[in-house]
Amino acid sequence: MNASLTDTEHALDRDHATALLRSMLRVRRFEEKCAELYSATQIRGFLHLYVGEEAVSTGVIPQLRPDDAVVATYREHGQALVRGVPMDAVMAEMYGKATGCSSGRGGSMHLFDLSRRFYGGNAIVAGGLPIAVGLALADLLQGRDRVTACFFGDGAVAEGAFHECMNLAALWQLPVLFVCENNLYAMGTAVHRALSQPHMALRAASYEMAAWSADGMDVVAVEAAARQAVDAVRSGGGPHFLELQTYRFRAHSMYDAERYRTKEEVAQWRLRDPIDQLVARLRHDGQLDDTELASYEAAVADEIAAAIRFAEDSPAEPVADLLRHVHTEREAS
């Protein structure tokens, strides 16, 4: 197996690399369409795009088993789609429809799918970490060899919940994989303006936890790091921490004027676009031609078009059901 895209000694496994490419393309094009739909006011609320960060979810989540758990943030379209939450249900959720994956109660920031053990969709920064610790505690207490993967951004590292959870997970040797998606900005606040110690892995290591960094723009490197970490967690190695260095190409949300960074900086990072890098490598190795790439794009476009049709044709979540799901509905006795 290759350890990174720059490892040119070994050829990429063509089928596998193609699957990675298609996964990232699917997330990218889905989100680009969401931005259009947002401008057309079909999608409302907050919309946080993941464009530029696709290698993280595509590299990490397939290393998990179906019975493992995923906890994510409000920037979670990529995690949801890669985890297998159907695009139809995600799009319908954005539309606030009854067929949405959260029945129109959550929207973009709160995608859930219990059947895939996808636990959201948490819009309080670092709010998902304690949940992940608890899911892992349940597995430990019940003697299951499951892994909980918890995604969060660099902003979460400044929160108290982060430190409490690092400590608790390490103290109790819980089977959690902490995945820090370091995109260098907590909304508009750069890491170096927020953290006295910006080296994320060093922070985690101070809790006696195995921790390392990987290039989050290189899907092969992400995958190699994640595979190693997931295996270690599952085999009883306690919590692990991965810092994946990545970059958000678009604004924080649709309301962001991006006054905090320069166009040149964004342009520099775009040169390392995870999709472009993989495409270049596959072309370099003679494993991808224009026809194939066009066919992948067409397949994704079809899926997105179908998801939009599904969302538009779906019934609205009825106002009469407003008060449902505040308490669990029990069988009438």
Place this chain on the structure above:
Amino acid sequence: MTGSTVEQPAAAAPTRTVTYREALREALREALQRDDRVFLMGEDVGRYGGCFGVSLGLLEEFGPERVRDTPLSELAFVGAGIGAALGGMRPVVEVMTVNFSLLAMDQILNNAATLLHMSGGQLPVPLVLRMTTGAGRQLAAQHSHSLEGWYAHIPGLRVLAPATVEDARGMLWTALEDPDPVVIFEHGGLYNTAGELDEDAGPVDIQHAAVRRPGRDVTLVTYGGSLPKALEAAAALAADGISAEVVDLRSLRPLDDETICASVARTHRVVVVDEGWRSVGLSAEVSARVCEQVFYELDAPVRRVCSAEVPIPYAKQLEEAALPQVADVVAAAREVVGSA
């Protein structure tokens, strides 16, 4: 009782005297015995035996996996309780006091109370959260507040206030059977109180308020640590010929409007006794519901006896002055019945 026509059970169930603390411990023991998914987690619940001694002995009986000491990380371990509940366990999480629970408020409100709705019904959170509340022990302004009303404000939570040994013994199991989060407030002043408990005491209903003393002239609505004060006030009023009915709310969310309003419809006067602050609190809610639902039954305006609007002070005389006292309840009741 010869010649009495009062119906008596054929043979009164045998009872024993237990403290509120012991009743809580028995409830925890029963829960740990009955269901492998139940575990207790919190600061000093294990080796120390619980900050207030409630879990003393349970570590030895059930081991450190199920009676789990935590670091001082309220936010993390309350959230971990939520996650463990999602993962199929039935956690009982203890937070030392309601003041400390503020450190975990994000997890309680934004996750425990919200996940079910936000996920379109996919993620019930069967978590039981226990915490101490209330003043009266000169613990000053960071260990003495009564913030039950804050929690009772939140849709998605069930909020309980056991005030008797029977409820201390019986509410936990019923709460654990609830698929959604339940917060149980134990008043610090009640731990050493004792009462008679049936030998076969077990789970109790957590839906309804209870009439603890029937009366005709005025209803005293209260809960938790103020129940003994209300009962004492009712006894004092009886000596003066005023018959006070005492309603123990038991459940602070949802409120049992039916029991409250039925009592007011009988007595036509009501005094709400609440150790929380008066403004925007539980007493205001009870008062509003009475006014909305049985306004025309009232012969006098609703009265409230609450804590003074001040952080609870340390000095004994100041603390006493800040809290609802029996004399205050008696005076308010006299006023509404027009015999002040």
